[in-house]
Amino acid sequence: MPFRFGSLLNYSAKGSTKKAKTSVTIKDSIKNGERNNIKKIIDVLTEDKYLTYFKDFLNEDTLLIPVPSSRKYRANSLWNTQILCDSLVKANLGHSVAPLVKRQTSVSRSSHFANSKDRVFPKAHIKSMTVSGIIPRGVTNITIVDDILTLGRTSYSTAKLLLDFFTTEELNIRVFCFMRNQGLESNKELTRIVQPRIGTISYNPHTDKTTVR
Secondary structure, rough: OOEEEEEEEEEOOOOOOHHHHHHHHHHHHOOOOOOOHHHHHHHHHHHHHHHOOOOOOOOOEEEEEEEOOOOOOOOOOOOOHHHHHHHHHHOOOOOOOOOOOEEEEOOHHHHHHOOOHHOOOHHHHHHEEEEOOOOOOOOEEEEEEEEOOOOOOHHHHHHHHHHOOOOOOOOOOEEEEEEEEEEOOOOOOOOOEEEEEEEEEEEEEEOOOOEEE
């Protein structure tokens, strides 16, 4: 089944303009869990027009679940998506944070590979993850929080793993990514960094690939 996603920012890894280079700097700050810059992004998210646009993804009734990093989970290690979730809850854009999905074996980082065929596929992602804990009673709305949307494989795998694990629960699972890679859509130069979008991440079991639309 497809999962709906929302994303606020846009970046271009190959762009040559000042705006494209700025977008990469912002992307790196999100990846590094830089709280001051993350707060600036959330300040944009809390503007009325974006609160309305993403009301199904970020609200006080929604449980936020951070996407696991590519590395095997270790306590006290940097987990930037948990920082993102904590920052969202602090801004009343989530009910609470539940790090239910963790990486039990490390996988290759997607950013190390430019070609999609070299990146980790969903089946391998799911095999490397584990679910522990419970969903609070009464919670039905869940948003998976990711940092950067490229192919959507990690986000999709996290959402699918949760859906399959909590089979008896009636869950509405969505994905929110702070930023998406414009390279998915166009080879044109980046024109806007703040470019909200809602779409879907779907999966083809025959090819083990995801599609972002």
